[in-house]
Amino acid sequence: MSSSTLVLPPPEVVAKYEPVIGLEVHVQLATQTKIFCGCPTSFGAPPNTNVCPVCLGLPGALPVLSRQSVEMAIRAALALNCQVRPVSRFARKNYFYPDLPKGYQISQYDQPVAENGSVEIVVDGNAKRIGITRVHMEDDAGKSIHEGFRDSDRYTYVDLNRCGTPLIEIVSEPDMRSSEEAHAFLTELKHLLQWVEVSTCDMEKGHLRCDANVSVRRHGAPQFGTKAEVKNLNSFRFLKMALDYEIARQIALIESGGSVEQETRLFNPDTGETAGMRSKEHAHDYRYFPEPDLAPLRISQDWLSRVESEMPELPNRRRERFLAEYGIREYDVQVLTSTRALSDYYEEAASKSRDPKAAGNWVMGDLMGALKSEGKEISESPVSAANLAELVDLIASGEISGRLAKEIFQKMFATGESARAIIDREGLRQVSDTGVLDRMVDEVIANHPKQVDQYKGGKTTVLGFLIGQVMKASKGQANPGAVNELLRKKLS
C-alpha cells in the first residue's frame, strides 16, 4: 500500500485495536578505547586516523576484548535488572558492506552477556514493567559518506574511525501498548544508562539508535498480529511520529481488508511516514557462528560483585530512600532524581542541612531557576550543596528570614561565596532585638487599625498581612517567628 493513499482511520476504529511494540536500542558505550583494539573512540578526529590493523580488519589481525567494554555492559545490564550470564559468547554476523572492513560484525547471538531484565515506566500516572529480553555486546561499523565530496555523484567515501566502537544492543519484550509507552520506555532507558554512566546517549551523535517492532491486534485477540520492523527512529520525536504512523497504517490496512506484511520499513522524517525497504536491502542471512578468535566471555561472581559494588545507587532505590528519609513529596522526588548529578547534589544538601524538605524546595526553585537562566548544568552550580545546606539552616535557626535568604542566595549564585561570608561582609544580621521589633510592631498596629479590628473580630488570617508589614519595615531583616509571636501577644 502506497503511503500517499493512506487515509487515517477514525478514532473509534483505532480504539478497536491494540498496538504491540517492542524496541531494539543500540547504545554506544562511553569507553575511551574501542572494543577489540586500543584505538581511541574520540569523536571528530580526521577521517581514518583512529584506526589500526585490528579495527581496519587487515589480514592477520585479531580482536582482543576490552575489559572496560565488558564492565560497561555489565553496569548497563545491572541497571536494567538483567541477569548477567556467567558465560557468554561472541558470534560473527556476516554481511558485505563497504564500511564493514572485516566483512562481519563481531556480535553476540545465542549467548548474550545478559538476559531477563525489566524497566519500570510511568504513563498517565500508571506504573508498568517493560521486560528486557537481552543485552548483547557488539562492535560498530564505520561510516559511509555519500555526500559532500566533489565526486560524490560517482563515489562513496568511507571513514573507519567509528569502526570497532563498543555498542550494546538492548532488546525489549513486546510489552508496550502505545507510542506513549514506547516514548516513556526509551526515556527511562536513556535516564538509567546516563545514570550509571554507561553512555552519553547523545542521539545526535548516534550514541543511541532505536528500531521498533510494531504490530496491531483487535483488543482481546489471543495472538499478536504480524509485525513490521521500523528503522531509523533516531530522536524521541521521530519515535513517536513513526509509531503513530505505523500503527495507523496497519489498522487502515486491516480495515480495508488487507493484511500486514512482515517487512522492514524505514521512517522518513521529512514525510513523517514509514516506507517498506526493497526486499534486497534486508533479505539478510547473517550466517551467525561462534567467533573463533575469541574465547567465551566468563564473568566470575567476583568480577560481577566488584562491578556491582562500583555502581551508583539506582534511581528507583534512591527515590524510595528520598521519600522515606527526607519526607519530600513524590512529585519532588521525581524532579530531584531526574538526573544522577541533580540527585547527588540534593542528597548532599539534604543530608547536611537540618531541613531536607526546605533544601529540596531551594534546589527545585531558586537554584534550578538560576541555573536555567544562565544555561548551566547542576555540575556547574556556583552554589555548592554544602553552602546551600548552610543557607537552609540559617533560615531554620531563625538567623535570617526567608526573604533575606533569597537576596543572599542571589549573591551566593553570583559570587560562589557562602551565605555566612556574605552575611558577615554585608552586616545582614537578622533583627532579633526585641526593643527594635517592639517599636516596629507597635507602629504597624497603629497604622493598620482596620486589619487589627478584623483580626480581633476573628479573622486570624489577616495576621500574615501584618507580619508582612513588619518584615517590610525591617527591610526583611526581622525574624518572622519573633514578629509572629510579638504580634499575637500584643493583639490578644
Place this chain on the structure above:
Amino acid sequence: MNIATLTIDQVREGLKKRAFSAVELTREALEFAQAENPKTNAYLHFSSERALEAAARVDEGIARGEDIGPLGGVPIAVKDVIVTKGVRTTCGSKLLAEYVPPYDATAVIRLEEAGGILIGKTNCDEFAMGSSNESSAFGPVRNPVAPDRVPGGSSGGSAAAVAQGTAVVALGSDTGGSIRQPASFCGVVGVTPTYGRVSRYGLTAFASSLDHVGPFARNVKDAAALLRVLAGRDPLDSTSAFAPVPDYPVDMDGGVEGMKIGLPREYFKDLPSETGDLILRGVETLKQLGCEVRDISLPHTAYAVGCYYIICTAEASSNLARYDGVRYTVRTPGDTLIDMYRNTRGAGFGLECKRRIMLGTYVLSAGYYDAYYLKAQKVRTLITRDFADAFERVDAIAAPVSPSPAFRLGEKTDDPMEMYLSDIYTLTGSLAGIPCMSVPCGKTVEGLPVGMQLMTRHFGEADMFRLAGAYEKASSFFA
C-alpha cells in the same frame, strides 16, 4: 661452509668464531636462494633489504660482545600468508598481489628478536587452501627432490626452500596438514604445535579455530629451537596459551626408553603398502630404542574429513569476506557496489577458494547450520575425546602423514575429493588441536621421501621432540 646443509648450531658457531659475518652469510644465502629459485618457484619475493639490515644488527651485536640470540644470523624463509611490515604479503592470491602490510606478525617479530634473518616469502596455495601448492596464483612449486612432482601444500614453498637448502629453517602454517604433508613430501621436519602454542597474530586467517604457525627444518633440533622462539602467550591473540614454554632443544636429550607409543589401527587399515612399510620400519626403530608399542583405536577417524571440511570452509567463508575490493585488495570495477564485489571476487579468487567459500557459505546458511556446522562441532569434540582417551594409555602416537608420497603436478587437480581424502591422517590432529609433526622415515623405491607422523597430548611438544630426536639419531636416513 656448505650453505645448503647449514644447521642453526653451525651458523651460531661460525658467527662466534668469526668464520663469517651475518651480513656475509645473508648475502650468500640471498644469492643462493635467488639462483636456485627458478628450479622450484619456492619464493614469491625476497626481502633483501630487510635481511641485510637485520644481519648488520646481528654483526653489531657480535662486535659489542652481546649474545647473538638463539637464531642469530640464521637465514629464514616465511610463508607468504604471514604478514611482514613493508614486505609484500600475497597469500598466493591475485587479490593481494600488491599488498604491503603495515605491521609484522608476532611470529616474525619473535624470530627477528632472536636474531633470525627473514630472507624471503614463500609460495603457497592461495590463502593456504590446498594440498599440492597448485592453487597458488603465482604458479606451482616444484618438489626439489623430484621436480615433476608437487612439494605438497599448502606450505609447499617453505618445505621446498628448506629441502633445497635455500633457508636453514622456515615458517609455515598448518590448518589441516599444511606443514606436515609438505614436510613429508620434501623429506624435511615439519611441526604443527598445539593450537594456541604460537600466536596467530599476523597469520592471514583461513580457518581461525584450526590455523597454526609452525616450523620447518632439516633436523629435529632446529625445528625445536625455532618453536622455542615462536612459542608463548601473545596478548594480541586471545586464543594463545599461557602455558610455560619448555626449553625444547635441551629437553630433547632425555631418553625415550619405556615411552608408550600407540599405533591407531584406523590409520593403517587402508594404507598403501609402500608407505605403510616405511612407517612400520620407523616404528620398529622406536621399539629398538626401548619404546613400547601398542595398538590403539581412534574410532571417529572416519568422520574427520567431513567434519574438517565443514568447519574449515565455514570459517574460511567468513575470513575471506574482507577481500572485497574496497581497500587493499586488487579491485575489478563494476557499475554498482554489488557488481564491484562480484567482479573483484570473481576475477580475484582461484577455483579452490571459490569452492570453499561456496561450501562454507552453504553450511552456515539459515536452516543448514544445525545439520552441518553444529553437527561438525560435535564430531570435532568426539575426535578430540578419541585422542584424550588414547593418551590415557600411551605417551605418543605414531602414524602416517599421507597415504602416498608426492604425486605428479596436475595429477589430482581435477579431483578435489581425492585431494581432500588424502588429508585424512593430518586432519584429526588439527581438529583435536594436539601437537603433531612429520619426521622423514625413508624413501620409496622411486626415491620419494615419506614422513612419519608423531603426535602427543596438548602442550606435549617436549615429549614429541625427544621422541623425534631419538628416532632421527637412530635412523640411517639422515644426512
